[in-house]
Amino acid sequence: MVVLLAIIATVPLANFIATSASRTLFLSRSNDADWFATMAEAPLQSGDIANLREMAVRYDDLYNTPVFIVDDNNKVVATSKSGVDTNEPDIAIALGSTLAGRLPAEPPALWPWQSGEMVVARPVANNGRILGAAVLRVPTDDNRLEVRRSLILLLIGLLISIGAIIAGIVRPISRWVINPVKDLDNATHQITRGALDTRVSTDGRAPELRRLGDSFNSMALSLHQARQREREFVADASHQLRTPLTSARIHIEGLSRLSPTARFALSDIDRLGRIVQRLSRLAGSDRPGADAEGNSEEPLDLAQAVKERLVGWKAVYAADDLELIIGDMVPGGVAPELEVDDILDVLLDNASKYGAPPVEVSVTRDGTEVVLSVRDHGLGLGSRDLKKVGERFWRSAHHREMPGTGLGLAIVRSEAARVGGRVVARPPIGGGLVIEVRVPLIDDYEL
Structure with a gap:
Protein backbone atom coordinates (compact mmCIF):
# COMPACT_ATOMS: atom_id res chain seq x y z
CA MET A 1 0.00 0.00 0.00
CA VAL A 2 2.82 2.42 0.89
CA VAL A 3 4.60 1.66 -2.40
CA LEU A 4 1.37 2.13 -4.37
CA LEU A 5 0.73 5.51 -2.76
CA ALA A 6 4.31 6.59 -3.52
CA ILE A 7 3.89 5.59 -7.19
CA ILE A 8 0.54 7.40 -7.42
CA ALA A 9 2.16 10.55 -6.00
CA THR A 10 5.05 10.28 -8.48
CA VAL A 11 2.92 10.15 -11.65
CA PRO A 12 1.74 13.81 -11.37
CA LEU A 13 5.31 14.90 -10.67
CA ALA A 14 6.55 13.13 -13.80
CA ASN A 15 3.78 14.75 -15.86
CA PHE A 16 4.68 18.16 -14.41
CA ILE A 17 8.33 17.70 -15.41
CA ALA A 18 7.49 16.73 -19.01
CA THR A 19 4.82 19.47 -19.39
CA SER A 20 7.01 22.14 -17.81
CA ALA A 21 9.87 21.34 -20.21
CA SER A 22 7.45 21.58 -23.14
CA ARG A 23 6.06 24.94 -22.03
CA THR A 24 9.51 26.40 -21.40
CA LEU A 25 10.69 25.43 -24.88
CA PHE A 26 7.45 26.70 -26.46
CA LEU A 27 7.67 30.11 -24.76
CA SER A 28 11.35 30.45 -25.65
CA ARG A 29 10.75 29.75 -29.33
CA SER A 30 7.54 31.83 -29.35
CA ASN A 31 9.63 34.94 -28.69
CA ASP A 32 11.78 34.11 -31.72
CA ALA A 33 8.67 33.46 -33.84
CA ASP A 34 7.23 36.85 -32.77
CA TRP A 35 10.48 38.53 -33.89
CA PHE A 36 10.25 36.87 -37.32
CA ALA A 37 6.60 37.86 -37.56
CA THR A 38 7.52 41.47 -36.90
CA MET A 39 10.39 41.38 -39.41
CA ALA A 40 8.15 39.77 -42.07
CA GLU A 41 5.41 42.42 -41.96
CA ALA A 42 7.05 44.88 -44.41
CA PRO A 43 8.47 42.25 -46.85
CA LEU A 44 5.05 40.58 -47.15
CA GLN A 45 3.49 43.95 -48.02
CA SER A 46 6.23 44.98 -50.45
CA GLY A 47 7.06 41.57 -51.88
CA ASP A 48 10.82 42.01 -51.24
CA ILE A 49 11.61 38.89 -49.27
CA ALA A 50 15.34 38.43 -49.99
CA ASN A 51 16.47 39.80 -46.66
CA LEU A 52 13.79 37.77 -44.88
CA ARG A 53 15.10 34.52 -46.44
CA GLU A 54 18.67 35.44 -45.44
CA MET A 55 17.63 36.03 -41.78
CA ALA A 56 15.87 32.65 -41.71
CA VAL A 57 18.97 30.84 -43.01
CA ARG A 58 21.24 32.52 -40.44
CA TYR A 59 18.83 31.63 -37.64
CA ASP A 60 18.67 28.00 -38.80
CA ASP A 61 22.46 27.77 -38.93
CA LEU A 62 22.79 29.23 -35.45
CA TYR A 63 20.01 27.37 -33.63
CA ASN A 64 19.50 24.36 -35.93
CA THR A 65 15.84 25.32 -36.15
CA PRO A 66 14.21 25.56 -39.59
CA VAL A 67 12.12 28.70 -40.23
CA PHE A 68 9.66 29.50 -42.97
CA ILE A 69 7.22 32.37 -43.74
CA VAL A 70 3.85 31.90 -45.43
CA ASP A 71 1.44 34.50 -46.79
CA ASP A 72 -2.27 34.68 -46.10
CA ASN A 73 -2.88 32.09 -48.82
CA ASN A 74 -0.79 29.56 -46.93
CA LYS A 75 1.98 29.81 -49.56
CA VAL A 76 5.62 29.59 -48.48
CA VAL A 77 7.37 32.82 -49.46
CA ALA A 78 10.66 32.43 -47.53
CA THR A 79 12.34 29.44 -45.87
CA SER A 80 15.69 28.43 -44.40
CA LYS A 81 15.36 24.97 -45.98
CA SER A 82 13.60 23.86 -49.09
CA GLY A 83 11.00 21.10 -49.22
CA VAL A 84 8.57 22.51 -46.69
CA ASP A 85 5.21 20.72 -46.81
CA THR A 86 2.51 22.83 -45.24
CA ASN A 87 0.14 19.88 -45.38
CA GLU A 88 2.00 17.98 -42.69
CA PRO A 89 -0.50 17.42 -39.83
CA ASP A 90 1.34 19.42 -37.14
CA ILE A 91 2.17 22.29 -39.50
CA ALA A 92 -1.32 22.38 -40.99
CA ILE A 93 -2.92 22.54 -37.54
CA ALA A 94 -0.58 25.32 -36.36
CA LEU A 95 -1.05 27.38 -39.56
CA GLY A 96 -4.80 26.90 -39.51
CA SER A 97 -5.06 28.31 -35.98
CA THR A 98 -2.60 31.13 -36.59
CA LEU A 99 -4.03 32.39 -39.90
CA ALA A 100 -7.50 32.23 -38.38
CA GLY A 101 -6.35 34.47 -35.53
CA ARG A 102 -6.84 31.88 -32.80
CA LEU A 103 -4.57 31.40 -29.80
CA PRO A 104 -1.95 28.63 -30.16
CA ALA A 105 -2.82 25.22 -28.72
CA GLU A 106 -1.16 23.86 -25.57
CA PRO A 107 2.06 22.10 -26.62
CA PRO A 108 2.21 18.36 -25.87
CA ALA A 109 4.40 17.10 -23.03
CA LEU A 110 7.95 16.14 -23.99
CA TRP A 111 8.07 12.47 -22.95
CA PRO A 112 11.47 10.83 -23.50
CA TRP A 113 10.01 7.74 -25.18
CA GLN A 114 8.40 9.88 -27.91
CA SER A 115 9.99 11.82 -30.79
CA GLY A 116 9.13 14.63 -33.21
CA GLU A 117 9.45 18.38 -33.58
CA MET A 118 7.51 21.18 -31.93
CA VAL A 119 5.81 23.57 -34.36
CA VAL A 120 5.63 27.22 -33.19
CA ALA A 121 3.64 29.67 -35.38
CA ARG A 122 3.01 33.39 -34.95
CA PRO A 123 0.77 35.62 -37.13
CA VAL A 124 2.16 38.41 -39.29
CA ALA A 125 -0.39 41.20 -38.94
CA ASN A 126 -0.90 44.83 -39.87
CA ASN A 127 -3.68 46.90 -38.34
CA GLY A 128 -5.58 43.77 -37.40
CA ARG A 129 -5.23 42.17 -40.83
CA ILE A 130 -3.45 38.81 -41.01
CA LEU A 131 -0.77 38.98 -43.72
CA GLY A 132 0.72 35.54 -43.10
CA ALA A 133 2.59 33.56 -40.44
CA ALA A 134 6.14 32.88 -39.22
CA VAL A 135 6.67 29.20 -38.38
CA LEU A 136 9.54 27.53 -36.47
CA ARG A 137 10.11 23.75 -36.56
CA VAL A 138 11.83 23.30 -33.18
CA PRO A 139 13.91 20.11 -32.51
CA THR A 140 13.09 18.49 -29.15
CA ASP A 141 15.72 15.73 -28.76
CA ASP A 142 17.90 17.63 -26.28
CA ASN A 143 14.90 18.67 -24.22
CA ARG A 144 13.53 15.12 -24.12
CA LEU A 145 16.96 13.91 -22.96
CA GLU A 146 16.86 16.44 -20.14
CA VAL A 147 13.38 15.27 -19.20
CA ARG A 148 14.65 11.68 -19.12
CA ARG A 149 17.41 12.67 -16.71
CA SER A 150 14.92 14.43 -14.49
CA LEU A 151 12.62 11.40 -14.49
CA ILE A 152 15.54 9.12 -13.58
CA LEU A 153 16.37 11.38 -10.65
CA LEU A 154 12.69 11.32 -9.67
CA LEU A 155 12.70 7.50 -9.83
CA ILE A 156 15.82 7.34 -7.68
CA GLY A 157 14.17 9.68 -5.22
CA LEU A 158 11.08 7.45 -5.24
CA LEU A 159 13.17 4.36 -4.47
CA ILE A 160 15.01 6.17 -1.70
CA SER A 161 11.71 7.36 -0.27
CA ILE A 162 10.25 3.85 -0.37
CA GLY A 163 13.38 2.52 1.32
CA ALA A 164 13.13 5.19 4.00
CA ILE A 165 9.45 4.40 4.51
CA ILE A 166 10.20 0.70 4.81
CA ALA A 167 13.04 1.36 7.24
CA GLY A 168 11.07 3.88 9.24
CA ILE A 169 7.60 2.33 9.29
CA VAL A 170 7.35 -1.11 7.73
CA ARG A 171 10.41 -2.57 9.45
CA PRO A 172 9.26 -1.69 12.99
CA ILE A 173 5.82 -3.06 12.15
CA SER A 174 7.42 -6.25 10.82
CA ARG A 175 9.43 -6.58 14.00
CA TRP A 176 6.28 -6.05 16.03
CA VAL A 177 4.73 -8.95 14.15
CA ILE A 178 7.81 -11.21 13.90
CA ASN A 179 9.15 -10.85 17.45
CA PRO A 180 6.21 -12.73 19.03
CA VAL A 181 6.82 -15.55 16.53
CA LYS A 182 10.48 -15.66 17.58
CA ASP A 183 9.42 -15.74 21.22
CA LEU A 184 7.12 -18.67 20.42
CA ASP A 185 9.96 -20.44 18.63
CA ASN A 186 12.33 -19.97 21.58
CA ALA A 187 9.65 -21.08 24.03
CA THR A 188 8.99 -24.19 21.93
CA HIS A 189 12.67 -25.11 22.10
CA GLN A 190 12.59 -24.63 25.86
CA ILE A 191 9.55 -26.91 26.10
CA THR A 192 11.29 -29.61 24.05
CA ARG A 193 14.25 -29.45 26.44
CA GLY A 194 11.93 -30.16 29.34
CA ALA A 195 11.36 -26.67 30.75
CA LEU A 196 7.59 -27.07 30.86
CA ASP A 197 7.12 -23.96 33.01
CA THR A 198 8.09 -21.77 30.01
CA ARG A 199 5.49 -19.16 29.02
CA VAL A 200 5.32 -16.38 26.41
CA SER A 201 4.17 -12.82 26.95
CA THR A 202 0.98 -11.74 25.19
CA ASP A 203 1.04 -8.05 26.14
CA GLY A 204 1.12 -5.52 23.29
CA ARG A 205 0.69 -8.13 20.59
CA ALA A 206 -1.56 -8.20 17.55
CA GLY A 284 12.56 -36.71 40.36
CA SER A 285 14.95 -36.08 37.48
CA ASP A 286 12.70 -35.27 34.53
CA ARG A 287 13.43 -31.56 34.45
CA PRO A 288 16.96 -30.61 33.35
CA GLY A 289 18.76 -28.66 36.03
CA ALA A 290 15.94 -29.13 38.55
CA ASP A 291 18.27 -30.02 41.41
CA ALA A 292 21.01 -27.66 40.35
CA GLU A 293 19.13 -24.43 41.04
CA GLY A 294 20.66 -22.49 43.88
CA ASN A 295 23.47 -25.06 44.40
CA SER A 296 26.67 -23.45 45.67
CA GLU A 297 28.77 -26.57 46.40
CA GLU A 298 32.28 -27.00 45.07
CA PRO A 299 32.65 -28.73 41.68
CA LEU A 300 33.04 -32.50 41.69
CA ASP A 301 36.17 -34.09 40.21
CA LEU A 302 34.57 -36.70 37.92
CA ALA A 303 37.78 -38.73 37.52
CA GLN A 304 38.30 -38.99 41.30
CA ALA A 305 34.66 -39.98 41.90
CA VAL A 306 34.89 -42.68 39.22
CA LYS A 307 38.13 -44.10 40.65
CA GLU A 308 36.58 -44.34 44.11
CA ARG A 309 33.55 -46.20 42.77
CA LEU A 310 35.67 -48.54 40.68
CA VAL A 311 37.30 -49.95 43.84
CA GLY A 312 34.15 -51.94 44.60
CA TRP A 313 33.46 -52.86 40.98
CA LYS A 314 36.93 -54.38 40.57
CA ALA A 315 36.03 -56.94 43.19
CA VAL A 316 32.64 -57.64 41.54
CA TYR A 317 34.24 -58.17 38.12
CA ALA A 318 37.02 -60.28 39.61
CA ALA A 319 34.46 -62.50 41.34
CA ASP A 320 32.76 -63.10 37.97
CA ASP A 321 36.14 -63.64 36.29
CA LEU A 322 35.67 -60.54 34.11
CA GLU A 323 38.44 -58.14 33.12
CA LEU A 324 37.97 -54.47 34.06
CA ILE A 325 40.47 -52.01 32.56
CA ILE A 326 40.90 -48.53 33.99
CA GLY A 327 41.93 -46.19 31.19
CA ASP A 328 42.77 -42.48 31.26
CA MET A 329 41.52 -40.59 34.29
CA VAL A 330 41.81 -36.91 33.41
CA PRO A 331 40.66 -34.60 36.24
CA GLY A 332 37.72 -32.36 35.36
CA GLY A 333 35.24 -30.42 37.45
CA VAL A 334 31.53 -31.12 36.95
CA ALA A 335 28.32 -30.17 38.75
CA PRO A 336 28.43 -31.58 42.31
CA GLU A 337 24.87 -32.91 42.12
CA LEU A 338 25.82 -35.42 39.39
CA GLU A 339 25.11 -38.93 40.74
CA VAL A 340 28.32 -40.56 39.55
CA ASP A 341 27.81 -43.77 41.52
CA ASP A 342 24.37 -44.45 40.02
CA ILE A 343 25.59 -43.71 36.50
CA LEU A 344 28.67 -45.93 36.80
CA ASP A 345 26.67 -48.75 38.41
CA VAL A 346 24.25 -48.83 35.48
CA LEU A 347 26.95 -48.68 32.81
CA LEU A 348 29.18 -51.36 34.37
CA ASP A 349 26.22 -53.62 35.17
CA ASN A 350 25.00 -53.37 31.55
CA ALA A 351 28.51 -54.00 30.20
CA SER A 352 28.89 -57.14 32.31
CA LYS A 353 25.44 -58.50 31.36
CA TYR A 354 25.04 -57.52 27.72
CA GLY A 355 28.61 -56.99 26.55
CA ALA A 356 31.82 -59.00 26.71
CA PRO A 357 35.15 -58.45 28.46
CA PRO A 358 37.38 -56.65 28.66
CA VAL A 359 35.40 -53.62 29.86
CA GLU A 360 37.30 -50.33 29.81
CA VAL A 361 36.43 -47.23 31.84
CA SER A 362 37.99 -43.81 31.21
CA VAL A 363 37.45 -40.14 31.97
CA THR A 364 38.70 -37.60 29.42
CA ARG A 365 38.10 -34.02 28.32
CA ASP A 366 36.68 -32.99 24.98
CA GLY A 367 36.55 -29.21 24.59
CA THR A 368 34.08 -27.90 27.15
CA GLU A 369 32.89 -31.37 28.18
CA VAL A 370 34.11 -34.03 30.58
CA VAL A 371 33.48 -37.49 29.11
CA LEU A 372 32.91 -40.68 31.12
CA SER A 373 33.27 -43.64 28.74
CA VAL A 374 32.49 -47.30 29.32
CA ARG A 375 33.39 -49.69 26.50
CA ASP A 376 32.75 -53.40 26.16
CA HIS A 377 33.76 -55.86 23.43
CA GLY A 378 30.42 -57.57 22.88
CA LEU A 379 28.21 -57.72 19.79
CA GLY A 380 27.23 -54.06 20.10
CA LEU A 381 24.06 -52.53 18.65
CA GLY A 382 22.81 -51.79 15.16
CA SER A 383 22.40 -48.23 13.88
CA ARG A 384 18.64 -48.36 14.45
CA ASP A 385 19.04 -49.56 18.05
CA LEU A 386 21.71 -46.94 18.79
CA LYS A 387 19.11 -44.20 18.22
CA LYS A 388 16.83 -45.73 20.88
CA VAL A 389 19.42 -46.06 23.62
CA GLY A 390 18.13 -44.30 26.74
CA GLU A 391 14.42 -44.63 26.01
CA ARG A 392 12.37 -45.84 28.96
CA PHE A 393 11.63 -49.57 29.04
CA TRP A 394 13.40 -50.09 25.70
CA ARG A 395 15.63 -53.12 25.33
CA SER A 396 17.41 -54.52 22.32
CA ALA A 397 15.82 -57.55 20.69
CA HIS A 398 19.01 -59.55 21.48
CA HIS A 399 18.71 -58.86 25.22
CA ARG A 400 15.01 -59.27 25.96
CA GLU A 401 15.48 -62.76 27.39
CA MET A 402 18.07 -61.48 29.85
CA PRO A 403 17.19 -59.95 33.25
CA GLY A 404 16.68 -56.18 33.29
CA THR A 405 14.08 -53.42 33.43
CA GLY A 406 14.97 -51.24 30.45
CA LEU A 407 15.29 -48.23 32.79
CA GLY A 408 19.01 -48.17 33.50
CA LEU A 409 20.18 -46.04 30.58
CA ALA A 410 17.05 -43.89 30.87
CA ILE A 411 18.19 -43.03 34.40
CA VAL A 412 21.71 -42.30 33.14
CA ARG A 413 20.34 -39.99 30.47
CA SER A 414 18.13 -38.18 33.00
CA GLU A 415 21.03 -37.79 35.42
CA ALA A 416 23.22 -36.30 32.69
CA ALA A 417 20.42 -34.00 31.52
CA ARG A 418 19.95 -32.66 35.07
CA VAL A 419 23.36 -30.99 34.82
CA GLY A 420 23.08 -30.05 31.14
CA GLY A 421 24.81 -33.17 29.83
CA ARG A 422 23.97 -35.88 27.34
CA VAL A 423 24.47 -39.57 26.61
CA VAL A 424 26.06 -40.81 23.38
CA ALA A 425 26.11 -44.44 22.25
CA ARG A 426 28.40 -45.41 19.38
CA PRO A 427 30.19 -48.41 17.90
CA PRO A 428 33.97 -48.17 18.47
CA ILE A 429 36.69 -49.39 16.13
CA GLY A 430 37.22 -53.09 16.77
CA GLY A 431 33.61 -53.85 17.71
CA GLY A 432 31.58 -53.65 20.87
CA LEU A 433 29.78 -50.64 22.28
CA VAL A 434 30.83 -47.36 23.87
CA ILE A 435 28.49 -45.41 26.13
CA GLU A 436 29.68 -41.86 26.73
CA VAL A 437 28.24 -39.60 29.41
CA ARG A 438 29.19 -36.05 28.40
CA VAL A 439 28.69 -33.32 31.00
CA PRO A 440 29.76 -29.66 30.94
CA LEU A 441 33.21 -28.83 32.30
CA ILE A 442 33.19 -26.18 35.01
CA ASP A 443 35.75 -23.65 33.78
CA ASP A 444 36.88 -22.32 37.14
CA TYR A 445 37.68 -25.79 38.46
CA GLU A 446 41.25 -26.00 39.82
CA LEU A 447 43.23 -29.26 39.57
Missing part, protein backbone atom coordinates in the same frame (compact mmCIF):
# COMPACT_ATOMS: atom_id res chain seq x y z
CA PRO A 207 -4.93 -9.84 18.35
CA GLU A 208 -4.14 -12.94 16.26
CA LEU A 209 -0.70 -13.37 17.85
CA ARG A 210 -2.16 -12.73 21.29
CA ARG A 211 -4.62 -15.59 20.77
CA LEU A 212 -1.78 -17.78 19.50
CA GLY A 213 0.29 -16.93 22.59
CA ASP A 214 -2.63 -17.69 24.89
CA SER A 215 -3.14 -21.04 23.15
CA PHE A 216 0.55 -21.84 23.50
CA ASN A 217 0.53 -20.96 27.20
CA SER A 218 -2.55 -23.12 27.74
CA MET A 219 -0.85 -26.02 25.97
CA ALA A 220 2.36 -25.58 28.00
CA LEU A 221 0.33 -25.41 31.22
CA SER A 222 -1.49 -28.63 30.31
CA LEU A 223 1.82 -30.38 29.57
CA HIS A 224 3.30 -29.10 32.82
CA GLN A 225 0.30 -30.27 34.83
CA ALA A 226 0.33 -33.66 33.07
CA ARG A 227 4.03 -34.12 33.80
CA GLN A 228 3.51 -33.02 37.39
CA ARG A 229 0.68 -35.54 37.79
CA GLU A 230 2.92 -38.21 36.28
CA ARG A 231 5.69 -37.43 38.77
CA GLU A 232 3.25 -37.42 41.66
CA PHE A 233 1.74 -40.72 40.51
CA VAL A 234 5.12 -42.39 40.16
CA ALA A 235 6.32 -40.99 43.47
CA ASP A 236 3.12 -42.08 45.26
CA ALA A 237 3.14 -45.50 43.59
CA SER A 238 6.79 -46.02 44.49
CA HIS A 239 6.14 -45.01 48.08
CA GLN A 240 3.03 -47.19 48.36
CA LEU A 241 4.76 -50.21 46.80
CA ARG A 242 7.93 -49.96 48.86
CA THR A 243 6.29 -50.97 52.15
CA PRO A 244 4.41 -54.10 50.93
CA LEU A 245 7.46 -55.16 48.93
CA THR A 246 9.64 -54.93 52.03
CA SER A 247 7.09 -56.88 54.04
CA ALA A 248 6.76 -59.52 51.31
CA ARG A 249 10.52 -59.87 51.11
CA ILE A 250 10.76 -60.51 54.85
CA HIS A 251 8.11 -63.23 54.66
CA ILE A 252 9.63 -64.85 51.59
CA GLU A 253 13.11 -64.81 53.17
CA GLY A 254 11.65 -66.94 55.93
CA LEU A 255 10.05 -69.32 53.47
CA SER A 256 13.21 -69.56 51.36
CA ARG A 257 14.86 -71.60 54.13
CA LEU A 258 12.15 -74.22 53.73
CA SER A 259 11.44 -74.15 49.98
CA PRO A 260 13.91 -73.66 47.12
CA THR A 261 11.03 -72.35 45.00
CA ALA A 262 10.73 -69.39 47.34
CA ARG A 263 14.18 -68.24 46.30
CA PHE A 264 12.82 -67.52 42.81
CA ALA A 265 10.03 -65.44 44.35
CA LEU A 266 12.65 -63.60 46.40
CA SER A 267 14.56 -62.81 43.21
CA ASP A 268 11.38 -61.42 41.65
CA ILE A 269 10.70 -59.32 44.73
CA ASP A 270 14.20 -57.84 44.48
CA ARG A 271 13.64 -57.11 40.83
CA LEU A 272 10.38 -55.31 41.61
CA GLY A 273 12.19 -53.32 44.27
CA ARG A 274 14.79 -52.17 41.78
CA ILE A 275 12.09 -51.18 39.30
CA VAL A 276 10.29 -49.13 41.98
CA GLN A 277 13.55 -47.46 43.00
CA ARG A 278 14.40 -46.52 39.41
CA LEU A 279 10.90 -45.24 38.70
CA SER A 280 11.17 -43.02 41.73
CA ARG A 281 14.54 -41.81 40.53
CA LEU A 282 13.16 -40.95 37.07
CA ALA A 283 10.20 -39.08 38.56
